[in-house]
Amino acid sequence: MKMAKKCSVFMLCAAVSLSLAACGPKESSSAKSSSKGSELVVWEDKEKSIGIKDAVAAFEKEHDVKVKVVEKPYAKQIEDLRMDGPAGTGPDVLTMPGDQIGTAVTEGLLKELHVKKDVQSLYTDASIQSQMVDQKLYGLPKAVETTVLFYNKDLISGKGLPKTLEEWYDYSKKTANGSKFGFLALFDQIYYAESVMSGYGGYIFGKAKDGSYNPSDIGINNEGAVKGAALIQKFYKDGLFPAGIIGEQGINVLESLFTEGKAAAIISGPWNVEAFSKAGINYGITKLPKLENGKNMSSFIGVKSYNVSAFSKNEELAQELAVFLANEKNSKTRYEETKEVPAVKSLANDPAIMKSEAARAVTEQSRFSEPTPNISEMNEIWTPADSALQTVATGKADPKQALDQAAETAKGQIKAKHSGK
Numbered sequence: 001m002k003m004a005k006k007c008s009v010f011m012l013c014a015a016v017s018l019s020l021a022a023c024g025p026k027e028s029s030s031a032k033s034s035s036k037g038s039e040l041v042v043w044e045d046k047e048k049s050i051g052i053k054d055a056v057a058a059f060e061k062e063h064d065v066k067v068k069v070v071e072k073p074y075a076k077q078i079e080d081l082r083m084d085g086p087a088g089t090g091p092d093v094l095t096m097p098g099d100q101i102g103t104a105v106t107e108g109l110l111k112e113l114h115v116k117k118d119v120q121s122l123y124t125d126a127s128i129q130s131q132m133v134d135q136k137l138y139g140l141p142k143a144v145e146t147t148v149l150f151y152n153k154d155l156i157s158g159k160g161l162p163k164t165l166e167e168w169y170d171y172s173k174k175t176a177n178g179s180k181f182g183f184l185a186l187f188d189q190i191y192y193a194e195s196v197m198s199g200y201g202g203y204i205f206g207k208a209k210d211g212s213y214n215p216s217d218i219g220i221n222n223e224g225a226v227k228g229a230a231l232i233q234k235f236y237k238d239g240l241f242p243a244g245i246i247g248e249q250g251i252n253v254l255e256s257l258f259t260e261g262k263a264a265a266i267i268s269g270p271w272n273v274e275a276f277s278k279a280g281i282n283y284g285i286t287k288l289p290k291l292e293n294g295k296n297m298s299s300f301i302g303v304k305s306y307n308v309s310a311f312s313k314n315e316e317l318a319q320e321l322a323v324f325l326a327n328e329k330n331s332k333t334r335y336e337e338t339k340e341v342p343a344v345k346s347l348a349n350d351p352a353i354m355k356s357e358a359a360r361a362v363t364e365q366s367r368f369s370e371p372t373p374n375i376s377e378m379n380e381i382w383t384p385a386d387s388a389l390q391t392v393a394t395g396k397a398d399p400k401q402a403l404d405q406a407a408e409t410a411k412g413q414i415k416a417k418h419s420g421k
Contacts, residue, residue, distance in 0.1 A: 051334035098130030098303035141343030197228035229399035
């Protein structure tokens with residue numbers, strides 16, 4: 001499942017042995033005794049706890065504490081925390097998508113982390129930025145992902161791959177016949193369409209001088225965004241995309257066409273590596289193509305993080321655990337077990353990671369990508385933008401008309417729901 005959108009995009013991070021404020025081997029005996037007998041609860045992602053098994057055991061031994069690990073879908077953990085936190089049955093440490101950080105902070109669900117700059121500097125700029133709200137840190141990155149291009153090697157040679165989106169359009173014109181297709185993407189969703197629109201100058205939110213998002217500056221309907229949407233519309237208008245990939249079931253249709261060998265290439269993400277492998281598809285993975293203006297298609301960087309619950313009764317120890325789980329050594333171990341690309345800079349060229357074609361593709365694509373905006377106002381963008389793009393895809397509205405309406409709706413919702421912040 002993608003990290004980036006509504007839940008819910010591999011830039012890789014750096015390392016020295018961490019100077020942990022209170023969980024390193026030089027920790028005083030008094031600090032250890034203060035935590036003795038404590039129990040921490042960690043909410044980990046489904047089928048991912050194997051990645052932190054050794055780290056948890058080491059932390060328990062070092063601190064003489066018990067750590068209970070509970071698996072929950074990471075995109076829904078904040079939802080559960082709203083109920084379980086106040087009831088005293090929630091976690092001390094949880095994992096969540098970076099684009100939910102702003103909303104969680106606004107709701108008072110997360111503790112600010114007080115972590116030294118040398119620890120923060122271990123991670124890629126984009127991944128650590130995803131954990132910042134109003135220049136304060138609320139989490140540490142555990143994994144990153146972006147959208148990439150999957151292609152069927154039995155249908156198209158890696159050496160013969162079109163290099164630009166426009167070349168993919170031409171390839172699809174020669175290939176698509178109503179039952180088989182060339183290139184496919186879920187361009188009726190802003191999560192994917194932004195890859196094209198931003199390449200021509202569109203954006204979600206502008207940024208202030210300090211790098212923070214400016215929710216009053218919405219760029220989903222500027223000249224560049226409209227140009228990108230017009231290019232997107234051509235794929236649908238000329239019958240290169242099947243009608244079935246529009247709307248909620250679109251992702252299932254797109255993935256089925258690829259696994260059935262009926263699509264030469266699709267935009268998807270590393271979350272599908274295992275599924276496509278099990279389907280027996282002889283696929284390759286690479287970064288997204290360029291645009292005719294020479295810029296590479298962008299994508300949203302999704303970041304999974306370790307965060308400390310505002311309801312934790314052991315917040316200092318919980319922070320130490322979050323730092324420990326996300327350090328370089330444990331990030332590499334987690335990758336080896338889960339194949340989730342770590343956010344540590346120093347691991348970007350690690351041979352054990354770079355032998356993975358998916359990791360290499362995500363790493364390269366990350367150079368052209370930005371984090372999914374993590375401010376709560378982003379919640380007001382998804383639905384209007386997706387609705388607009390669906391009218392563009394179905395030909396019910398021209399790009400400018402549709403995107404102008406989406407921007408107006410988003411601004412109205414932001415004013416109504418967020419003006420009191």
